[in-house]
Amino acid sequence: MTAAAPLRVAVIGSGPAAMYTVEHLLAASANLSIDVFERLFAPYGLVRYGVAPDHQKIKGVTRAFEPLLHDPRVRLFAAVDVGRDLALDDLARRCHAVVAAAGARADRRMGVPGEDLPGSLPATAFVAWYNGHPDFTGLAIDLQRESAVVVGVGNVAIDVARILVLTPDELRRTDMPAYAIEALEASRIREVHILGRRGPAQAAFTAPELKELTTLAGAALRIDPAEAALDPASAAEVERSPDRTLARKVQLIQEIAAAPVPCRPRTIHLRFCVSPLELLPGPDGAVAAVRAVRNRLVASPAGGIAAEPTGEEETILAGLVFRSVGYRGLPIPGLPFDERLGVIPNRAGRVIDPASGAPLPGRYVAGWLKRGPTGVIGTNKPDAAETVRCLLEDADAGCLPAPADPDPASVEALLRARGVQWLDCSDWQRIDELERAAGAREGRPRVKFTSLAAVLEALGRAAPAP
Amino acid sequence: MKLAEVLATKGTGVACIAADAPVSAAIAELAARNIGALVALDAAGAVAGILSERDIVRALAAGRPLDRLAVADLMTPGVICGRLDDDLEAVLAAMTDGHFRHLPVVDGSTLVGLVTTADLAQALLRSLAGRLVTLELRLEAEIDESGVGR
Ligand SMILES: Cc1cc2nc3c(=O)[nH]c(=O)nc-3n(C[C@H](O)[C@H](O)[C@H](O)COP(=O)(O)OP(=O)(O)OC[C@H]3O[C@@H](n4cnc5c(N)ncnc54)[C@H](O)[C@@H]3O)c2cc1C
Numbered sequence: 001m002t003a004a005a006p007l008r009v010a011v012i013g014s015g016p017a018a019m020y021t022v023e024h025l026l027a028a029s030a031n032l033s034i035d036v037f038e039r040l041f042a043p044y045g046l047v048r049y050g051v052a053p054d055h056q057k058i059k060g061v062t063r064a065f066e067p068l069l070h071d072p073r074v075r076l077f078a079a080v081d082v083g084r085d086l087a088l089d090d091l092a093r094r095c096h097a098v099v100a101a102a103g104a105r106a107d108r109r110m111g112v113p114g115e116d117l118p119g120s121l122p123a124t125a126f127v128a129w130y131n132g133h134p135d136f137t138g139l140a141i142d143l144q145r146e147s148a149v150v151v152g153v154g155n156v157a158i159d160v161a162r163i164l165v166l167t168p169d170e171l172r173r174t175d176m177p178a179y180a181i182e183a184l185e186a187s188r189i190r191e192v193h194i195l196g197r198r199g200p201a202q203a204a205f206t207a208p209e210l211k212e213l214t215t216l217a218g219a220a221l222r223i224d225p226a227e228a229a230l231d232p233a234s235a236a237e238v239e240r241s242p243d244r245t246l247a248r249k250v251q252l253i254q255e256i257a258a259a260p261v262p263c264r265p266r267t268i269h270l271r272f273c274v275s276p277l278e279l280l281p282g283p284d285g286a287v288a289a290v291r292a293v294r295n296r297l298v299a300s301p302a303g304g305i306a307a308e309p310t311g312e313e314e315t316i317l318a319g320l321v322f323r324s325v326g327y328r329g330l331p332i333p334g335l336p337f338d339e340r341l342g343v344i345p346n347r348a349g350r351v352i353d354p355a356s357g358a359p360l361p362g363r364y365v366a367g368w369l370k371r372g373p374t375g376v377i378g379t380n381k382p383d384a385a386e387t388v389r390c391l392l393e394d395a396d397a398g399c400l401p402a403p404a405d406p407d408p409a410s411v412e413a414l415l416r417a418r419g420v421q422w423l424d425c426s427d428w429q430r431i432d433e434l435e436r437a438a439g440a441r442e443g444r445p446r447v448k449f450t451s452l453a454a455v456l457e458a459l460g461r462a463a464p465a466p
Numbered sequence: 467m468k469l470a471e472v473l474a475t476k477g478t479g480v481a482c483i484a485a486d487a488p489v490s491a492a493i494a495e496l497a498a499r500n501i502g503a504l505v506a507l508d509a510a511g512a513v514a515g516i517l518s519e520r521d522i523v524r525a526l527a528a529g530r531p532l533d534r535l536a537v538a539d540l541m542t543p544g545v546i547c548g549r550l551d552d553d554l555e556a557v558l559a560a561m562t563d564g565h566f567r568h569l570p571v572v573d574g575s576t577l578v579g580l581v582t583t584a585d586l587a588q589a590l591l592r593s594l595a596g597r598l599v600t601l602e603l604r605l606e607a608e609i610d611e612s613g614v615g616r
Contacts, residue, residue, distance in 0.1 A: 060607040202553065240559055302569060303560025304552035340573060341470055341550075347477035357479050371474045374467055378603060379596025386475075386592075 006073075007032040007395055008406050010091040010098045012082045012332065014038040015045020016377045017367020018101035019065040020384035026071055028392055033408055034074045035095070039081035040134060041423055041455045042431065042448075043069065045103055047377065049133045052159040053174035054166065056445050061377055069425045077411070078423040079452055085420045088334030094410055096400040097362045097391050100332055100344055100351070101384075104368040108326040108342075110151060114279030115323070118142075119287040123150070123160050123324035130163055130184070132177040132448040142286070143187035145319025149290050151276055152324035153196035154204040158213065160322050161192045165219035165266045175435075175445045192219075193269045193316055195290075197307045199227075199297055200253040200272055201234035207249040210270075214256060219266035221256060227272040228257035231297050233305055273297065274314075275307065279321055290316045327373035335363060344369055349387030350394075362401045364391050427459055434458055469557060469571050470550040472589045473579040480570065480580045482507050485514040485538040489525075492517055492537050503568040505580060506541045513570050513577055515541035547572045548581065554593075558586040 009025060011018045014036050022034055042048055044062050051058050069076050080086060082102070091098045107122035109115060119142060128136035148164055150157045166174075168185045176184075196203050213221040230238065230250065238247050253270075261267075273295040282288030292314055295307035329344070331337035336354050338345045344365040345354045351363035366387040367380045375383075394400055415422055423431075431449060439446035449455045456462065481499055483492050485506040492504055496519060503518040521540045525532060530540075546564075548557055548571045561569060561583050571579040 057604060057607045060610070061603045063607070063610070064603060237556055237559075241555055243555065300549060300552055301546045302548035302552050303556045303558075303563075304549070305556065306549075338474075340578065341474050343474045345477065346475055348475055352477050357477055372468075372471045374471055375593060375596050376600040378599025378601070379593060381599045382592050382595045 004031060005406060007097070007400075008095040008403060008408070009034045009391070010095040011036045011101055012091075012098065013045060013101040013103055013367070013369075014043035014076070014078070015101060015103050015367060016047060016061075016065075016380040017103070017370070017384055018045070018099070019068055020381045021099050021101055021366050021388055022068045022071075022074060024385050024388035025391075026068065026073060028388065030073075032073060035091075035408070035411060036069070036074065036076050037080045037082050037086065037091070038076065038078045039084075041079045041428075041452050043076060043078060043428060049128055049131045050156075051131075051377075052163060053131060053176045054163070054170060056175070058377070059175075059445075069428070074425075075408070075411075076423070076425040076428060077415070078428060080415065080420060080422045083333045085415070085418060088332060090414060092362065092401070093404045094406060095362075095403055096395065096406075097364060099364040099366055099387060099391070100335060100369055101366045102330070102332060102369050104327040104329040104342065104373040106328040106330050106342075107323065108328055110276060110323050110325055112276050112278055114281065114287065117279050117281050117287040118285060119145070119319055120279050120321040120323070123152070123156055123322045124327060126160055126322055127156065130176050130180045132175075132180070132450040134451050137177070137179065137450045141183070142319065143183050143189060146188055147191040147317045148189050148193070148320040148322065149276070149316055149318040150192060150194045150322045150324055152326075153194060153270075153272075154324060154326075155206060155209050157194055157322075157324040158205045158209045160324060161194050161268050162213060162216065164189050164192050165216060165268060167216075167218040170217060172442075173444065175439060175448060177448055177450050189320070190266050191269065191317075192266070193271060193318065195274045195276065195292065196270070196272045197275045197295060198273060198305060199230060199234050200250050201230055201238050201246065202297075202305055203249070203253075203272070205249075207245060207252050210249070210252060210256075213268055213270075216264070218264055219268055220262045220264040221268050221270060222261050223253060223257040223270045225254075225257040228254045233297060233299050237305060273307065275309065276321075277313070279318075280315070282319075286319070287321050288317065288319060290318050290321060292316055327368065329369045329373075332369075335365075336360075341372060343372055346370055348390055349383075350390045361394070361399055421456065421461065423455070423459075430459060431455055467554040467589060467593050468551050469548050469554060469579075469581060472554060472581050472585050473550070473571060476579060476581070476585060480505050480577055482577070483517070483537055484509075485536070485541065487537050489517075489522070489532050489535045489537060489540060493522065493532075496522075502582070503580070504537075505570050505577060506537045507577075512575065513545060513547060513572070514538065515543040516545045516568055516570065517541040518568060542566075545570060547577075549573070550578065554586055554589060558583065558590065561586070
């Protein structure tokens with residue numbers, strides 16, 4: 001009897017969703033071979049390029065992912081973009097199943113006039129810049145302004161505000177690239193206003209992240225007690241919510257609002273029930289202020305609480321505006337895309353034809369590209385488990401298309417033929433060691449490479465022909 | 467978490483039926499799709515009501531002549547619709563309090579999906595499980611760092 005050929009699975013992306021997909025696949029079956037394709041030279045997605053550089057413990061979750069990439073059944077193809085270097089069909093020819101776990105790297109817009117003025121940028125770009133994302137090292141950001149506005153009240157908005165006010169001492173303990181540390185050290189920002197459309201009970205940030213803003217060496221957190229008070233509908237919502245962390249968060253907001261504001265060189269103003277209406281330019285053409293309106297909260301028909309403008313306006317001076325109103329997935333050529341939700345249309349992780357609703361055999365999706373850009377790192381674990389369950393059910397049922405070219409060596413052959421210079425797991429291990437060693441010399445967690453060219457040089461490889 | 471996230475993994479499309487269609491057509495549709503409710507649309511394509519299996523059971527129990535009735539005769543009219551950015555927990559609480567199990571979801575005036583209390587409960591469970599995994603990861607990182615257990 002001949003052994004059955006291994007199940008070949010291609011995973012697009014190497015963030016948490018991809019890594020949990022790999023983990024669940026490996027745990028479920030011994031006879032498989034997984035190829036992970038990552039467009040950047042380094043794996044782990046937003047853990048490396050999103051999670052704040054002063055939150056090294058959270059970045060440390062990659063320790064749980066590392067052994068997966070070293071498993072003999074797994075191969076990493078880093079610096080390979082599916083869509084640019086390989087087509088989806090190239091993967092489908094070589095694998096029984098393709099799992100798209102490419103995340104959500106575009107940003108949502110506020111939809112207000114002036115959004116595209118110089119000085120107004122998506123939080124996505126700023127976050128990528130301070131994390132040394134190779135696509136964002138050249139971001140134009142003028143930190144010589146004195147006031148900034150962050151629109152949105154999720155944890156990303158809190159990250160952005162906090163990073164803007166870190167002291168040189170705090171900055172030097174991070175793995176931020178030197179260009180970002182230098183720019184932030186020289187920053188003249190004094191005031192940061194975080195604007196929430198709705199009230200304290202609807203804010204998406206979590207309590208520990210808020211509390212951290214009260215412990216910063218160089219900045220004080222100020223909340224207006226009137227804005228921290230709950231309207232009756234929100235109070236009822238908090239009261240009946242089984243999630244006690246909500247009540248705790250509201251209590252924390254009110255405690256901060258009631259406490260005296262410590263004297264620090266910089267101030268973060270956390271605002272509620274305020275929406276931007278328009279970004280106003282200064283004489284140099286760059287954004288200079290935000291015209292905003294105060295909202296009242298009204299119960300929406302289905303039980304939610306919505307913001308409704310009161311007409312009462314104010315102008316907030318702001319030389320920088322960061323919109324942190326959400327991320328959006330980008331389509332992967334060859335797979336359908338739902339523009340409204342910004343995800344690949346799917347049922348429990350099986351990619352479906354949007355017109356007929358029928359599953360597309362052998363196509364799966366996991367993570368932010370599956371359910372939208374919400375949830376913490378761990379949310380991707382049950383999410384990926386669901387996708388893998390569908391995939392393995394389909395494999396058992398014989399529903400996966402047989403690949404024309406299942407020989408694993410054919411992937412390398414194709415990349416070579418196309419002149420794609422990819423990095424494998426041992427390359428990544430070497431990069432990781434070099435980054436950590438460079439960090440150790442400066443008393444920092446690591447010093448990141450920020451370009452593929454520099455990585456290839458450090459590995460003693462020639463850069464691919466342009 | 468918003469309703470958009472619940473819809474994202476449910477697949478597109480909502481099972482709909484014209485409000486003036488015969489109830490027999492609705493029953494056939496419910497059976498064929500193995501679902502519990504249909505969204506009834508008026509002639510303009512707007513949401514007119516919801517016809518659930520309960521409405522049909524109730525009519526049967528009352529001895530009403532199903533073969534001579536239209537969807538509009540049995541459906542619950544004037545249904546509440548959710549919006550893509552409504553918060554899951556608040557909606558789930560409202561559905562539980564109001565004893566309705568199906569909620570059409572609209573984007574502006576376009577019907578984009580239908581969620582059930584079971585969908586919402588499952589999504590909530592997944593979100594809580596995710597928070598738990600993250601807390602565990604952080605705890606493990608703390609333990610690694612402090613050297614406890616070594
Ligand atoms: C700024 C920010 C801070 C956050 N902080 C925290 C935190 O502190 N704690 C927490 O628990 N969660 C945090 N999160 C949430 C967490 O990062 C996400 O839940 C998680 O990263 C989503 O996983 P994913 O795998 O779906 O996407 P991603 O992490 O985005 O991974 C997608 C990967 O796919 C790759 N890719 C994209 N397109 C292609 C392509 N065409 N070909 C090949 N590869 C491709 C990308 O380069 C990327 O590596 C944060 C998120 C953001 C945005």
